[in-house]
Every structure is written in C-alpha cells, then in structure tokens.
Amino acid sequence: MTRKISLLLVTIMMMLVAAACGTTSTNSGSNNAAGGSSTPTTPAPEAAKAPTxxxxxxxxxxxxxxxxxxxxxxxxxxxxxxxxxxxxxxxxxxxxxxxxxxxxxxxxxxxxxxxxxxxxxxxxxxxxxxxxxxxxxxxxxxxxxxxxxxxxxxxxxIDNKKYMETFTENMERLGQIFGKEAAVKEELAKINASIKKVKDTAAASGKNALVTLVSGGKVTAYGTGSRFGIIHDVLGITPVEKNIEVSTHGQTISFEFIVEKNPDYLFVVDRETAVGESKTTAKQIIENELVKKTNAFKNGKIVYLDANYWYLSGGGLVSVAAMVQEIEKGFK
Known part of the structure; x- marks a missing residue:
C-alpha cells in the first residue's frame, strides 16, 4: 500500500512539473496574444545583412x-x-x-x-x-x-541591336547590387508604358523618318541596329531607308541624299554642342536650301534632339525616359 501511495505521489509531481513547463511556453508566445499577463519578450534587433x-x-x-x-x-x-x-x-x-x-x-x-x-x-x-x-x-x-x-x-x-534587352538587364543588375530591385522595376514599367504610346502613334501614322548626327559641318545617318536605332527598333518609327550602314560614326550622307529620300520626319543630334565644340548649330547646317525642299521641313517636322541624352549618356533610367519623351513630343 505504501508503495502504491509513493508511486501516486511521484506521478502527481511529474504532472505538475509538465504543466508548469507548458504554462511557461504558452506565456512566451500565443498566450500573450490572447491577453495573458506575462510581459512579451522583446525580439533581438535583426543583424545587418552581410554583403553577398x-x-x-x-x-x-x-x-x-x-x-x-x-x-x-x-x-x-x-x-x-x-x-x-x-x-x-x-x-x-x-x-x-x-x-x-x-x-x-x-x-x-x-x-x-x-x-x-x-x-x-x-x-x-x-x-x-x-x-x-x-x-x-x-x-x-x-x-x-x-x-x-x-x-x-x-x-x-548597350547592345544597339538589343537595346531594351541590354538596358533592362543593366538596370536589373544595378537593382541586385544595391538592393533596389523594386525601384528599378517601377521605373522600367514607366518607361515601357511610354514606349508603347509612341509605338501605337507610329503604327497609326504611316510616317517615316531619317535619323542624323551633325558634326564638323558633316551629316551622318543612322538606321536600324545603330546607336540611335532605338527610334526605329524600339519605338517603331519606319526608317526612310532600310539599308543605312551600321557603324559607330554613322553613314556619311549628302544633303542631296536627304532630298532624295524625302523623309516625313528628320531627327537631328548635334554632336558639337554636346562636346563643347560648337561653332555653328546643327540647325544652321541642316536647314539649307536643299533640305527645305523636303516634307520634313515643309511640315515643321525637323526635330532637334537633346545630344546630352542621345550622344553623351543614353542607357540610363533618366536618359532613356527623356529620349522616349522627346520622340513622343516630336512625332506628332
């Protein structure tokens, strides 16, 4: 009999200990959320993430x-x-x-x-x-x-033949390096929305364009796949000439070439202004008696682009957005 009582007492003590442990665990967690009286434990501050x-x-x-x-x-x-x-x-x-x-x-x-x-x-x-x-x-x-x-x-x-692909990749890499993925995604979405607007306008217009750079009194042309090919390849504006040589410095052309092709729009980048070597403006060189015979001149569609974006920078969240906006404003 005495032995049975001893076993009973041991069993009761073990149950009490287990209950006490269970109460402690609950008070430190879910019981507090339900209005328990125990003071919740303050979590330790999260350690700064080490560079990866x-x-x-x-x-x-x-x-x-x-x-x-x-x-x-x-x-x-x-x-x-x-x-x-x-x-x-x-x-x-x-x-x-x-x-x-x-x-x-x-x-x-x-x-x-x-x-x-x-x-x-x-x-x-x-x-x-x-x-x-x-x-x-x-x-x-x-x-x-x-x-x-x-x-x-x-x-x-930037790979000019894959402009938006390489631009997007570069921006996403910056986001990964600096923990700015969400901000990059937001800015890219804005730019892509602007691009779509221009593409829709270009498709509906049926108009064509010639893209040129003025430097040292000479004019060079840029077509698809070139450094300014974004106008045709990304924004969807039809080139007036499909076989323009693709090169860093563009294809040298004459004013007679411009008259012969007779573009609806003439986009002009002034290199000399961008690099501080300007003696004459691109407008003075381009708007001569020959070019005045073109539809672009007659209809007020010679568009002078900001060379700071088009020649010096480009490929950035600010510059690409500004470039698209310039074309959107000029191609109307």
Missing part, C-alpha cells in the same frame, strides 16, 4: 561583385544617371568630369573625384581611391583588363 557575392557575365567577361559597395567609380553617364535616380549618389566616388551633361552637373562637385576622361581613365588616381566597384561601357572597353586589376569591373554598355 553576385557573379555577372557580360560582354567582356565574368565579374564577381559584392552587394552594397560603398565606393563606386562610374564611367558611363547612363549608369550614373540611374544611380542618381535611385538615390545612390552617396556611393559614387569618381566619374569622368570633363564632359558631364548639364543634368548631371552635381557630379562636378569637389566631393566627387575625377576619374579621367571617357576614353582615358586616370589609372593611378583610381587605384588610390581603392574602389569596391568600377562600371564601364563602350568607350572604356579597351581598358577593361587594366581596370579589373584595381577593382571588380563590370561592363554595362
């Missing part, structure tokens, strides 16, 4: 990049205007300052260092900066190997 490493394959190779770099040297003005648009100006350490477009003039400030020129990086100065990341595009691609010795270097140029 991303690997990007690009036109010039493969580069490993750590996220959230603090010191970035930027050689492409389109990438620079994208970082600025995303509120990331604080990570910009250096840029080529000699040909900055006016809309990026803030980067001439002394708190930003000069990285050289668009064609010639200041290698020693950049090395002294100990950057976390260097971003380049077409004008610097010949220096990729040497810059890569200083810091991880990523090529973010």
């Amino acid at each position: 490493e991303l690997t990007f394959k690009h036109q010039l190779g493969e580069t490993k990049v750590k996220t959230n770099p603090k010191k970035v040297v930027v050689f492409d003005y389109g990438i620079l205007d994208s970082l600025d648009k995303l509120g990331l100006d604080s990570v910009v350490t250096a840029v080529p300052q000699s040909n900055l477009p006016p809309y990026l003039a803030k980067y001439k400030d002394a708190k930003f260092k000069n990285a050289g020129t668009l064609q010639e990086p200041a290698f020693e100065k950049i090395n002294e900066m100990s950057p976390d990341l260097i971003i380049i595009s077409g004008r610097q691609q010949g220096h990729y190997a040497e810059l890569s010795k200083i810091a991880p270097t990523v090529f973010m140029g």
Whole structure:
C-alpha cells in the first residue's frame, strides 16, 4: 500500500512539473496574444545583412561583385544617371568630369573625384581611391583588363541591336547590387508604358523618318541596329531607308541624299554642342536650301534632339525616359 501511495505521489509531481513547463511556453508566445499577463519578450534587433557575392557575365567577361559597395567609380553617364535616380549618389566616388551633361552637373562637385576622361581613365588616381566597384561601357572597353586589376569591373554598355534587352538587364543588375530591385522595376514599367504610346502613334501614322548626327559641318545617318536605332527598333518609327550602314560614326550622307529620300520626319543630334565644340548649330547646317525642299521641313517636322541624352549618356533610367519623351513630343 505504501508503495502504491509513493508511486501516486511521484506521478502527481511529474504532472505538475509538465504543466508548469507548458504554462511557461504558452506565456512566451500565443498566450500573450490572447491577453495573458506575462510581459512579451522583446525580439533581438535583426543583424545587418552581410554583403553577398553576385557573379555577372557580360560582354567582356565574368565579374564577381559584392552587394552594397560603398565606393563606386562610374564611367558611363547612363549608369550614373540611374544611380542618381535611385538615390545612390552617396556611393559614387569618381566619374569622368570633363564632359558631364548639364543634368548631371552635381557630379562636378569637389566631393566627387575625377576619374579621367571617357576614353582615358586616370589609372593611378583610381587605384588610390581603392574602389569596391568600377562600371564601364563602350568607350572604356579597351581598358577593361587594366581596370579589373584595381577593382571588380563590370561592363554595362548597350547592345544597339538589343537595346531594351541590354538596358533592362543593366538596370536589373544595378537593382541586385544595391538592393533596389523594386525601384528599378517601377521605373522600367514607366518607361515601357511610354514606349508603347509612341509605338501605337507610329503604327497609326504611316510616317517615316531619317535619323542624323551633325558634326564638323558633316551629316551622318543612322538606321536600324545603330546607336540611335532605338527610334526605329524600339519605338517603331519606319526608317526612310532600310539599308543605312551600321557603324559607330554613322553613314556619311549628302544633303542631296536627304532630298532624295524625302523623309516625313528628320531627327537631328548635334554632336558639337554636346562636346563643347560648337561653332555653328546643327540647325544652321541642316536647314539649307536643299533640305527645305523636303516634307520634313515643309511640315515643321525637323526635330532637334537633346545630344546630352542621345550622344553623351543614353542607357540610363533618366536618359532613356527623356529620349522616349522627346520622340513622343516630336512625332506628332
């Protein structure tokens, strides 16, 4: 009998201990949500996320990049205007300052260092900066190997034959590097909506266009797949001539060529104004007695594009949006 009582007491004690443990567990969790009297435990602050490493394959190779770099040297003005648009100006350490477009003039400030020129990086100065990341595009691609010795270097140029694909990829990569994926997605959606509007207008108009660059008193033409081919390939405006040579500097043409093709619209980029070498304006050169015979001139459809976007930058969240808006405004 005594033994049975002892076993009963041991069993009761074990049940009480188990009940106590269960009460403690409940009070620290769901019981508090139901109005329990115990004070909830304050969660420990979340630890800052350590940088992760991303690997990007690009036109010039493969580069490993750590996220959230603090010191970035930027050689492409389109990438620079994208970082600025995303509120990331604080990570910009250096840029080529000699040909900055006016809309990026803030980067001439002394708190930003000069990285050289668009064609010639200041290698020693950049090395002294100990950057976390260097971003380049077409004008610097010949220096990729040497810059890569200083810091991880990523090529973010635009493939003119796949303009929107490479532009979108570059922007998404910036989003991944700096944790700005949502902001990039939002900006791209706005740009794509604007593009659709222009494409719809172009399709309904039945009009054609010739895209030209004026430099040193000479005129060159650009067609599909060229540096200004976005007008035809992305925005859907019919080229007046389908067989224009695709080259960096465009196909040299005469004023007689313009008259012969007789475009409905004539888009003009003034290179000399963009690089500060202007002696005469593109308007003075283009609007001569021959070109005045064209439909473009007669109907007031010669559109002078902002060379700061079209020639110096391009490929950025700000510049591409502005370029599309210029065409939308001019193609009416």
